[in-house]
Amino acid sequence: MIKARRKIGLHLLAKSSFWLIFLIGALLFGVRWTKGTGYMDFYAVLVKPILPGTAQREWIKEGEKIEQKIRIKLLEDDNNRLRKALSLKSFNADQRISAAVIARSSRNWWQKLEINKGAKDGVTAGQTVIGPGGLVGIVDSSTILTSRVRLLTDPGHQIGAWISRIKQHGILTGMGTNRPKLIFLNKNSLAQIGDAVTTSPASTILPPNLTIGIVRFVDAKALPSPYAIVQLTASPEAIDWVQVLKNNDSK
Amino acid sequence: MIRNNKKLLLFFTVVCLPAFVIGSPEWLKINGITPCWPVIWLLPFSLKSRPWIAFLAAICLGIFMDSFTIDKVSYIPSLVFLSLVWGRNRIQNNKIELLFNIGLMSIFGTICVGFSIWIQKILFYNSLRNHWFNSWAIYVLISEIIITGLVAPFFSSWLLLSYKKN
Numbered sequence: 001m002i003k004a005r006r007k008i009g010l011h012l013l014a015k016s017s018f019w020l021i022f023l024i025g026a027l028l029f030g031v032r033w034t035k036g037t038g039y040m041d042f043y044a045v046l047v048k049p050i051l052p053g054t055a056q057r058e059w060i061k062e063g064e065k066i067e068q069k070i071r072i073k074l075l076e077d078d079n080n081r082l083r084k085a086l087s088l089k090s091f092n093a094d095q096r097i098s099a100a101v102i103a104r105s106s107r108n109w110w111q112k113l114e115i116n117k118g119a120k121d122g123v124t125a126g127q128t129v130i131g132p133g134g135l136v137g138i139v140d141s142s143t144i145l146t147s148r149v150r151l152l153t154d155p156g157h158q159i160g161a162w163i164s165r166i167k168q169h170g171i172l173t174g175m176g177t178n179r180p181k182l183i184f185l186n187k188n189s190l191a192q193i194g195d196a197v198t199t200s201p202a203s204t205i206l207p208p209n210l211t212i213g214i215v216r217f218v219d220a221k222a223l224p225s226p227y228a229i230v231q232l233t234a235s236p237e238a239i240d241w242v243q244v245l246k247n248n249d250s251k
Numbered sequence: 252m253i254r255n256n257k258k259l260l261l262f263f264t265v266v267c268l269p270a271f272v273i274g275s276p277e278w279l280k281i282n283g284i285t286p287c288w289p290v291i292w293l294l295p296f297s298l299k300s301r302p303w304i305a306f307l308a309a310i311c312l313g314i315f316m317d318s319f320t321i322d323k324v325s326y327i328p329s330l331v332f333l334s335l336v337w338g339r340n341r342i343q344n345n346k347i348e349l350l351f352n353i354g355l356m357s358i359f360g361t362i363c364v365g366f367s368i369w370i371q372k373i374l375f376y377n378s379l380r381n382h383w384f385n386s387w388a389i390y391v392l393i394s395e396i397i398i399t400g401l402v403a404p405f406f407s408s409w410l411l412l413s414y415k416k417n
Contacts, residue, residue, distance in 0.1 A: 103273055107283035109368045109391055110321050114273070140321045150321050155387060156376030173378040176387020183378075237283070 083208070095246035097121055102146065106236045111154040111174070115242060118142045126205075128245040133234030134211030135199060136242055147244070151236050152180055152212070161212055161230075162200040166190045169200055172212065172230065178237075179216060182228040189226040191218050197230050207245055260413050263406075268292055272319055279402065284394035286402040289316050289330055290360035294337060294353065294403065295411035302338035309334035323375055329367035333360050350404035353411070357403030358396050365392040 031038065099121075103114035117123050119142050127139045129149045138159070140150040150157055157174035161182055168189060170182040182197060195215040201208040217229040268288055275285040289312050297305040313327030320326075337356070369388045373379050 103275060105275060105285075107391065108275075108285065109324075109365075109372075112321050148321060154321070155372055155385070156322070156379055158378060176385065176391070181378075 097123060097244040097246065099123070099147070099242055099244060101240050101242060104236070106151060106153070111151040111157075111176070111236070112140065113137065113149040113151065113236060113239075113242070115147050115149060115244070116145065117244065118145045118147050120144050122246060123147045123244050128207055128210065129242050130210060130245060131234040131236070131239040131242045134213070134232070135206075136234050136236055136239065138206075139244065149242070152232060153178060153236065159206060160200045160203055161197050162203075163191055163195050163197055163215070164201075165192075165195050170197075170228070172197070178235070179229045179231055180213075182215070182230050184226045184228070187225060189218070189220055189228075191215055191220075191226075191228050193218060195228075260410065263410065264292070269315075272316065279398070281398040281401075282390070282394040284391055284398060286399040287357075287361040287364055287395055289313070289326055290333065290357055290364055290399060291403050291406050292410070293330060293333060294357055294360060294407045295414055297334045297337035298340065298411060299414040300338075302335065305334040305338045306331060322372075324368055324371040326364065326368075328371075329364040332367075333363055350408055353408045354400050354404045357407060358400045361396050361399040362392070365395055 097117050099115035099117035101113050102116045105112050113129075113136070115123075115129075123139055123142045125139050125141050129136045129139060135152065137149045137151040137154075137157075140148045142148070152159065152172065152174055153176065154174045155176040159172050161170050161172040162168070163170070163182075166189070168184060168186055168191070170184045170189075173181045173183060175181050182191075184191070193215055197212045197215060199206045199208055199210040199212065211233055213230040213232040215228045216231045218226070219228070220226045271279070271285070271288050279285060293305075293309060293312055296308055300308065309330040310327060313325060313330045316326040316330075337360075365388075369385070369392070372388070373385075379385060
């Protein structure tokens, strides 16, 4: 008796069981290759309705904020302690005096603000004045009830400034316009447009790391020293309230 | 009438002048620049007073104005110079009361005061010497000239008439 030869060939493709096996195999390979992405995504969609709600999210955020505040406070205390050890200037965030601007001369021969807090409230000459955006100026003189603030833009007014990105000092000089000039002490200045300008962390006159402005123009080849033009972040023309920073050593 | 004029003068000198200098009202500004109030006050006083009185008034006014500035730059040299120049022109000619003349004299005074402050600033601050062209100073000077030229004919001529009536 002659046995019929088993049928092998393309006719197998026509059988549904072959496609089933092929699909299962392809699926397994796909799952393995994508490291189960589909399953995970499907799981995420599936459990979305029973995930922790917005209230819990708020609690977590609140907790993070508190943690950050504590961390900042600890770092500030640590920083102040180290600065004290190095005899550098420091300030305490709690010792701020809020004051309203009662008169303004931000474009005249003298660029100054008059504020409604004076010696009675502990404001003395040389204290730093900040507004929304950063450093505004320095207290020039104070009476019992008012103080006169010399703006950073006042022609000839000079303070030390610092660009943290390139770690270089410069002298910020008021030029009568809204854009004071930052004269670098180092000839090889690598300042770029967009660099943030702050008060020097090693300053013995001003509190450290207060924002002053952003570099808008750099002339690296200028003589006798390179300079940059700084756009102030705090606009004295628009500020109605300022804060006077009391130093830690002042009572 | 004379009494009233004296009261008006006293009111302007004791109340209005300090108020305008300190408060610098927004409605009396051009480009954020106030009129040159010492010039507006000194002009009629110098034209109607004896030269030495005008000289003393200029020094007093300069001391008063300097109390509102924030550096060593002083109003006194320019105001003294103006009091001497205007004191020499102390004439009884009625034409001096014309608004146009008062305006021109106040513009001259503002230019003198402005240049004096500018030069003193350059002398006192090394950083300003590097640039002979200080754009801020020209901006302030021109704005101050315009606003003083507009305001002075009203205030100064009124003060001059009040002095005359006294």
